[in-house]
Amino acid sequence: MSYGPLLFLGILFTLASSWVGLVLMPQRQLGALGQHTDTNTAAIYPQARGGEAQQGAEHYRALGCVYCHTQQVRPEGYGADIARGWGRRRTVSRDYIHDKPVMLGTMRTGPDLTNIGERQSDYSWHYKHLYNPQITSAGSVMPPYPFLFETRPIGPTGPSTNALALEGAFAPAAGHEVVPTLRARQLVEYLRSLKSSGDLPEAPLKKEEAQ
Amino acid sequence: MSSTTASKTLQAILPGDFSNEDFRRAKLAEIDASCRTPVLFFFVSGLLWLLAGTLFALVASIKLHTPGFLAGWESLTFGIVRTVHLNTVVYGFCSQAAVGVAIWLMCRLCRVPLVAPGIVTVANLFYNVGVTIGIGGILAGDSTGIEWLEMPRYATPILFVSYALIAVWTIITFRLRAERHLYVSQWYLLAAVLWFPWLYGTAQVMLIIEPVRGVVQAAVNWWFAHNVLGLWFTPIGLAAIYYFIPKVIGRPIHSYYLSVLGFWSLALFYNWNGMHHLVGGPMPAWMITISIVASVMMLIPVLTVAINHHSTMIGHFGKLRHSPTLRFIVFGAVSYTLASLQGVLSALRSFSEVAHFTHHTVAHAHLGMYAFFAMVMFGSMYYILPRITGREWPSNALISIHFWGVAIGIVLYVVVLSGAGFQQGRMMNDPTVKFLDVVKFTIPYLQIRTASGLLMAVGHVAFFVNFGWLLVRMFAPYRKPVVSILAGAEIASPSGK
Amino acid sequence: MPVITLILLGSILLLPAAALLSLRWASRSGQLGRFDRAALLPFDEEEPVGRATDQILGDNRR
Numbered sequence: 229m230s231y232g233p234l235l236f237l238g239i240l241f242t243l244a245s246s247w248v249g250l251v252l253m254p255q256r257q258l259g260a261l262g263q264h265t266d267t268n269t270a271a272i273y274p275q276a277r278g279g280e281a282q283q284g285a286e287h288y289r290a291l292g293c294v295y296c297h298t299q300q301v302r303p304e305g306y307g308a309d310i311a312r313g314w315g316r317r318r319t320v321s322r323d324y325i326h327d328k329p330v331m332l333g334t335m336r337t338g339p340d341l342t343n344i345g346e347r348q349s350d351y352s353w354h355y356k357h358l359y360n361p362q363i364t365s366a367g368s369v370m371p372p373y374p375f376l377f378e379t380r381p382i383g384p385t386g387p388s389t390n391a392l393a394l395e396g397a398f399a400p401a402a403g404h405e406v407v408p409t410l411r412a413r414q415l416v417e418y419l420r421s422l423k424s425s426g427d428l429p430e431a432p433l434k435k436e437e438a439q
Numbered sequence: 440m441s442s443t444t445a446s447k448t449l450q451a452i453l454p455g456d457f458s459n460e461d462f463r464r465a466k467l468a469e470i471d472a473s474c475r476t477p478v479l480f481f482f483v484s485g486l487l488w489l490l491a492g493t494l495f496a497l498v499a500s501i502k503l504h505t506p507g508f509l510a511g512w513e514s515l516t517f518g519i520v521r522t523v524h525l526n527t528v529v530y531g532f533c534s535q536a537a538v539g540v541a542i543w544l545m546c547r548l549c550r551v552p553l554v555a556p557g558i559v560t561v562a563n564l565f566y567n568v569g570v571t572i573g574i575g576g577i578l579a580g581d582s583t584g585i586e587w588l589e590m591p592r593y594a595t596p597i598l599f600v601s602y603a604l605i606a607v608w609t610i611i612t613f614r615l616r617a618e619r620h621l622y623v624s625q626w627y628l629l630a631a632v633l634w635f636p637w638l639y640g641t642a643q644v645m646l647i648i649e650p651v652r653g654v655v656q657a658a659v660n661w662w663f664a665h666n667v668l669g670l671w672f673t674p675i676g677l678a679a680i681y682y683f684i685p686k687v688i689g690r691p692i693h694s695y696y697l698s699v700l701g702f703w704s705l706a707l708f709y710n711w712n713g714m715h716h717l718v719g720g721p722m723p724a725w726m727i728t729i730s731i732v733a734s735v736m737m738l739i740p741v742l743t744v745a746i747n748h749h750s751t752m753i754g755h756f757g758k759l760r761h762s763p764t765l766r767f768i769v770f771g772a773v774s775y776t777l778a779s780l781q782g783v784l785s786a787l788r789s790f791s792e793v794a795h796f797t798h799h800t801v802a803h804a805h806l807g808m809y810a811f812f813a814m815v816m817f818g819s820m821y822y823i824l825p826r827i828t829g830r831e832w833p834s835n836a837l838i839s840i841h842f843w844g845v846a847i848g849i850v851l852y853v854v855v856l857s858g859a860g861f862q863q864g865r866m867m868n869d870p871t872v873k874f875l876d877v878v879k880f881t882i883p884y885l886q887i888r889t890a891s892g893l894l895m896a897v898g899h900v901a902f903f904v905n906f907g908w909l910l911v912r913m914f915a916p917y918r919k920p921v922v923s924i925l926a927g928a929e930i931a932s933p934s935g936k
Numbered sequence: 937m938p939v940i941t942l943i944l945l946g947s948i949l950l951l952p953a954a955a956l957l958s959l960r961w962a963s964r965s966g967q968l969g970r971f972d973r974a975a976l977l978p979f980d981e982e983e984p985v986g987r988a989t990d991q992i993l994g995d996n997r998r
Contacts, residue, residue: 289584292518311870
């Protein structure tokens, strides 16, 4: 005998169950999560990104940085994320409310970048690292991004102020300089904006750190 | 009209060089022939995407241990090449092979020829236009940045229409079936074609067209991405295994009731698994816990299927020597069990603490998508293609090169990267080890990965040559072979002709 | 109460109830009878049980 309709219903019901449970329920619980205002300091967290940094996020997405770098700090005692200095506290849902898309990542070929803006705020370090990671981190497997930079002859007024200070094997040909393009500048603004360190009730900083 | 009557009528009309066997095969041949054009389109375009995907895989793999390789080309930067590799093999090859196999299997089990095969061919053309635009978009920097859903929004509606058309056609074939009984493969096929457009549609709307807020995206993302494997590829792969093992060895499945248990437990538990990709992440604990529980429950369908298939095979392992289909399918079936057990283990919090974020996960993904699914698709293609084209495989040597190349390649890949990935995770969890030392530790293993990729590439090229040769023969004038592989083993010697 | 809560609560009750009812319906109308005969579906008079197919490698190929 045929039980086609029964099969059909079973197929629909089973997927409907997790569609309700893992799609609608998270949307109900977290879909309207907003910023938190600290009752003492009136500080609002998290803040939306500035325009330049937001443009940089688009380059981060397009170049596929997420495939080697996570943006999530696991809780203390679970893995060594906090011990490695990748964050002062675990990250929680509220940290990500402005992200489109959310780029949590699933692979750590390179280190976590949740708080790279706190850990490394030096512009020239970021530029050199993007131009060729071997300059700052010899032995890294991160690809160089020469196409985010322009190699051009030094003008009559001398080297540009934003030219990279490159030495040895990494230096451009004599009479030339390497300057970051707009995309490189935006990408570095994005990286410098990565900070998930607000003091939240659901993820408090340790007292001495929170001040 | 029964096939016996059909044979007799045909025998009266046609003179000459046809054996009784040819006439007895008339009904199956009619069904096979009705699928010829659409299934060939899906297989040929799938295989072309596989070759492209293999090339991108090799480039990505080399880049991960030699970062200076092709570094000046923006479209070939690691983050893009890796993504193009995933999308070509998942949406270009695996999905198209899956659809080709699903259509043929559905027609055979329903015992009806495919109606209006032209519609399915049109769906295929649509689909390939969609994949081409999608891949082009990723190369141009328009990736959405959402794993498994990178194709930009101007490509995905084309794919969705194509999936919907294929689903509708599968259901129409099912409704027109001449056989009232339903085989377990048909359940899996019907489920897959109904589940996938739902998954894909939900993910597109909630992540790309009207993105939801914050980590709800991550929840929808992994609900989708895990279910692509669990509710689209796995059911079609299992449908093929449930059909081809009995078909090749000539013995019904060991226990039909076990297969019922296997199907419904998979349907109930698999779709709740997705959040185990976010263990330790910024999600409420209940979401992750419920997925870990469901992941452990997957032991039921996996062991059920494994016991059932193994019990069917007992006493017939000798046939592996003679049937390329059985070799690939059994390899895939064993890999399914191993991949699922590794998946259960990886979902546990204690194991995930180490293995998450490492190459262990990469190895696991390839064990599932390649060692299980792609191998089952290869096996199915070895069975289906001679039957829909009416030609034999031109070269047994090429079949062997294909099998041993990809089998050795993927075993090497999975074993080496699983082990190295686990050690990588242990080193990362020890804060006294410098991060760069963890990176340097992985490099030799990544080089072995490139070597294993080359082995698989050799296998793919061998398959491609054999396939192309078969197609050339298809268009050449037909010469009746002395011994037809299309017939069974015991009539393999020419009888009186 | 928000609409989404109603949908969630409703589906928690309705999905299993519908599943049980449809199972009862199918069972009563005899749809599940002689269930395991379907195991023979891959076979037919052209390729019956006991006949191996696809034996093309090794000794069988001349």
